[in-house]
Amino acid sequence: MTRDGRSLIAALAGIVGARHVRTALPERITYARDGLPTHRRVPGVVVLPGSRDEVIAIVRLLAALGVPFVPRGAGTGLSGGALADADAVLVVLTRLNRILRIDPRNHLAVVEPGVVNVRLSAAAAPDGLLYSPDPSSQTACTIGGNVAENAGGPHCLKYGVTATHVLALEVVLADGQVVELGSLSGEPWGPDLVGLFVGSEGNFGIATRITVRLLPIPRAVRTLLADFAALRTAGEAVSAVIASGIVPAALEMMDQSCIRAVEDSVYAAGYPRDAAAVLLLELDGAQESAVAADAETIAGILHAHGARSVTVAADAKQRERLWQGRKKAFGAMGRLSRDLVVQDAVVPRSALPDVLETIARIAGAYGLTVSNVFHAGDGNLHPNISFDGRVPGLKARVDEASGEIMAACIAAGGTITGEHGVGLDKLRYMPLLFDGDALAAMRAVRRVFDPEERVNPGKVVPVHACREWVGSVNAERGTRNARADVRSDFRVPTSALET
Amino acid sequence: MTERGGFEGLDSCVHCGFCLQACPTFLATGDEADSPRGRIELMRALEAGELAPNDPGVALHLDRCLGCRGCEPVCPSGVSYGRGLEASRALLAERRGTPPLVRAALAALTGTGGDMRATRLVYALARALRATGVPGKLAGWGRLRFAFGMLAATAPKDGGRRWRSVEVGGGRPRANLHRLPPPSMTSPVLLFRGCVMQGLFPHVHAATVRTLEVNGYAVRDAPGQVCCGALHAHAGLRGEARRLARANVAAFGAGGDADDAPPLIVVNSAGCGAMLKEYGHLLHDESDGVGQRFAARVRDVTELLAERGPRPGAPIDATVAYDPPCHLLHAQRIAAPPEQVLRAIPVLRVISTPDAAQCCGSAGLFTLVEPEMSRAVLQPKLASLAQARPQMIVTGNPGCVMQIGAGLAAAGSPIAVRHPVELLDESYRAAGYYA
Amino acid sequence: MSLVDRVRALLGDDAVDVAATHDGVPRVAPASPDAVALLLGTAREEGWHVRIEGAGSWLPTDAPVDLALTTRRLDHVPAIEPQDLAATVEAGIGCDLLRQQLADRGTWLALDPPGLAGRSLGSVVATATAGPLRQGFGSVRDHLLGVTFVTGDGRLVQSGGRVMKNVAGYDLTKLAAGGFGAFGVIVLVHLRLRALPRADQTLVLEGSREELAQVSEDIAAAAVQPAAHELMSPALARRERWLLAVRFAGSAALVSAEETALRAATGGGGRFTPLRADEAHALWMRAAESFATRPVTFRIGGLPDSSDELLDLLQHQVGDEWISASPGVGAIRWGGETTVDRLRRLRRSLAGLEVPLTLERASWPVRAAVGHFGAYREGVGPLVAGLRRTFDPAEAFVVAVEGAE
């Protein structure tokens, strides 16, 4: 380690205490992956601040030294977003896990970024409230990570993704300046910078305080399980449900290989093993009679579209079991094979039946196993490819097939990621979706928040694919950013891009 | 032993992170290196030779694992964390040897080397010290004072001072309410005595025998039995664990009549039970699956009792918190039977705190060798117990009785910790079963 | 070459209307997103200052510029997908036309912005003006799946898309929504739709503001989930007293169950009067249009439990003649006549309460003095300035984002 490295470590230890700075290789190795194990980067240093003030002090220190850094929540991200290189500091936010305020009258909560998603709902439950975005990883992931990824979840079909529920943020910018974005009411003071920050994958700074909306726990709920003999019919049933105009709280699909993985796990939910696909639907609302009527209608639609059976969860316990099976399905994939490639494309919902068939065909052509478990109501597909990375040449085949699947989804009018983010993993698909101008615009926006591109470098925007962005204007003004020169005072950012 | 020594159990980990919040050490530090997922990463690197077993960064975090296996039941991929951990600890022990403190503790508590004389003496001295009442008074947070608290927590308690048995039906003669099953219907079972249980909790063994008899089991002894080997296995001393396992297999071997199926083996320590049930894995390469067959016969005392109901006893008017031992709930996946046992006591109110399923930090020798982490893990449990205010805490593992007991004593709480069969025993006594 | 000739050469003769504006600024109506890009690219080269207009019915078209760019010819509807409950539409289309086209396909955009019926969709998005339906369906941004906009230097930037969820890249859509055109001309909008509700019922209750505030509390506390829940001032509602209007939309079963729950929550009996469909339509339309007829309109974002206090403050500082408030959300819209000084004072008082005031419409002098947003919080100003410079490097757009304070 260099002298600089040592003094950096000493300075970090001065802020958080030596025990919260991790430098030993084994310790750093444990931070080398997130929820998507196909990417691996060993961070240079890991630091675990215990308060927002410590975060600010760390960021200021790193700004002064010009050291890149990466925020990390629980590390359940599925795009390699929370990985840091050897020249960067990983700032782990798990210790910032206090729920600062729950305001039952105004239906809002203020939390630190390291609060685990499900714990907020648990804390709000006595007031009859819940935090609606429920990524399947909710028992593990942090709200900070949810904000950074704009996480979705089964119930986002009706209630909206994370962005809908974030009202205000306190953000530490790359230079250590603290800004407050948004207001408790959600009405921004100026342009909607909260909306812009949500989903920025850690590129715009570290969220240190998050104000979210809470919703009343629905009084009436019906959970339906429908099983189908063919994937295509299940896809068609999804379209039919959407077209009916009834908005289910959630509408999820699992195919056979996924069903079996779940049924083999501790989260066995009683899904029929012989079904080609099951749909898990939930209807909820404040009015029992209306929810009951909707459930009848939906059951009718499902039957009419080829459901072999439709069962309604008898009680809260069974409902919980059905949901646990779904939410742990991704984890259960480990049973299928050693390695897993996770995809996250979104297609128009009416395209689902065709796209599902196309995916199966591509997988077949490459001789691979694909398991589908996804937010069907949103058209958000997760075709996961299980494989054994030890087999020579297999990983390359998987990558090729993934690319083809992605291209098919884009051709159907879709996008490359609906909730997992771009991170490292989907950088290569970005140019398929955006032209050079759009990419350059994104990069320029990022440089407004972080002129040196020091926060979570190398993620989201594939730099090589950006068109140059108003370079001449900046030359005129002489405010071109120099990447190497580092200052800790905040500069009014420019729109220059390095070419 | 399997070809890869248990590491293969880690293969299915997909890095999803569902185990993080179930891990008491991760909750205490927030550090991935103290999480199951992080440790799996370390263990994989160990197996691959990427990290050396004598790397202090590896040892620190593997040593700090409680081995509570709270991470296993939440894992959708069915990762066998415990097996991977034992394999890794074996590697570690091979390379760096066993720390002297662990050696000493093992010798004192389990009689390593088969010499039980010294061990008997240790326990006798401990009991004598306990009887003076001094340890209870000295209990506190320091290493030594905590140990005193642990010793004090093992003392037999008679609940009479804290609560009353309730008279039912205006004092009908209780003996008439219940009748013991006729001897012809009893099933024979063999009691596993263990070392700490035998040394410090003989009263629990007595209660086990009595309550099982009320429920139609005839408890017999299996001479020649030794320590289960759990502490050795956790310390990475696989060879010793296997030796002990073989001795136990022999001791419990025939037991019944030659052509009958051999009797079940009953154990009242969750930690020992979990180990005995692992004999199949431990003795994997022994001839014709003796370990497997042995493991299949092992039952926790609450399992046997629950199978027979158990018979209801006399009411006890008290509120107790049930705290499931990790080695019962996570390792053996036994959740309902202990509660069924408690439900056999009328009027008794059983509450459960939100983090009941989380480890108390006892974890065998952990509390001795990793005191700081152990106490950090215990703290949240003490806090939620303080909030729930039970009159007593019930848990079926000697380590947990001692750990929680010592923590409560250090915190100045008068709440006692007991084994569920002790409570059932008291209820049966009041019901006149033993009259 | 004069500006007009230059533009004619670029976009064709019929793209320019010289005499149309009252201030004599040439109005250019590009017929396609590419034409918008071409025009703005040239504007940057020439150093022209541009104001963006939609139908010209909401924001006064009075900013001092070299040319006015109107989106009124960008009125195509490339796609309405009832199966997907999504639509892609050009930003210049009038809300009334769009609503009709959507209804013909059995779909609905659950937005009821203030303003005249023919107001352009782009202006609704650019100013993020949601109406009473925000209670049940959220603010403008919640209805957007993506937008395409043209920057001040003529680049076409696409963000989002026509699928329900999208996190590919940063969410520039959020910047366009409510950016008041400072970052670009919105040319294309991808919308999230809902099925046309089978039943749509509005019920009203007249009373003093205090009485109605109490009823509102009861509604909020009960399990009633209205699509709209609006407290309107007498002038706005054209009634003697304040009016509480509650709207339910959805399936027949839902609406009737909600109505029952509403009555149960508010003391049963016949307190609320149901309106006939035409009466309800008239009520909501009139309320929406009224705001386009006042000289000044602004909105403030309070919290449900501060609604009352904020109404008092408004009454005290600027009067409460034209008010529409969503007590369940905390948002209040105000319309009327007032001065720059009063607006500034009010904004300061509100800032003390952590409540933002967004100036929605006013004449250019007022806008220029007060700004749509006023002063930013610490550290936010440089960010907004940086973003503006990014998207409009030559400062082609004339927008009073910040005030002159």
Ligand SMILES: Cc1cc2nc3c(=O)[nH]c(=O)nc-3n(C[C@H](O)[C@H](O)[C@H](O)COP(=O)(O)OP(=O)(O)OC[C@H]3O[C@@H](n4cnc5c(N)ncnc54)[C@H](O)[C@@H]3O)c2cc1C
């Ligand atoms: C089994 C499983 C199921 C999943 N299901 C879903 C699902 O249904 N829906 C869904 O949307 N996602 C899902 N995910 C993905 C993942 O859980 C989410 O992306 C989640 O939001 C990540 O949170 P985290 O705390 O783990 O963040 P991390 O993975 O630690 O970080 C993710 C990104 O956020 C940044 N970041 C973290 N904290 C902050 C902060 N405070 N400020 C700024 N940037 C920050 C990091 O730099 C990184 O780029 C799933 C993952 C798994 C493993």
Ligand code: SF4
């Ligand atoms: S829950 Fe299982 S699969 Fe997931 S990270 Fe933990 S051990 Fe690995």
Ligand code: SF4
């Ligand atoms: S055994 Fe217990 S302490 Fe060890 S990793 Fe698993 S949950 Fe954590």
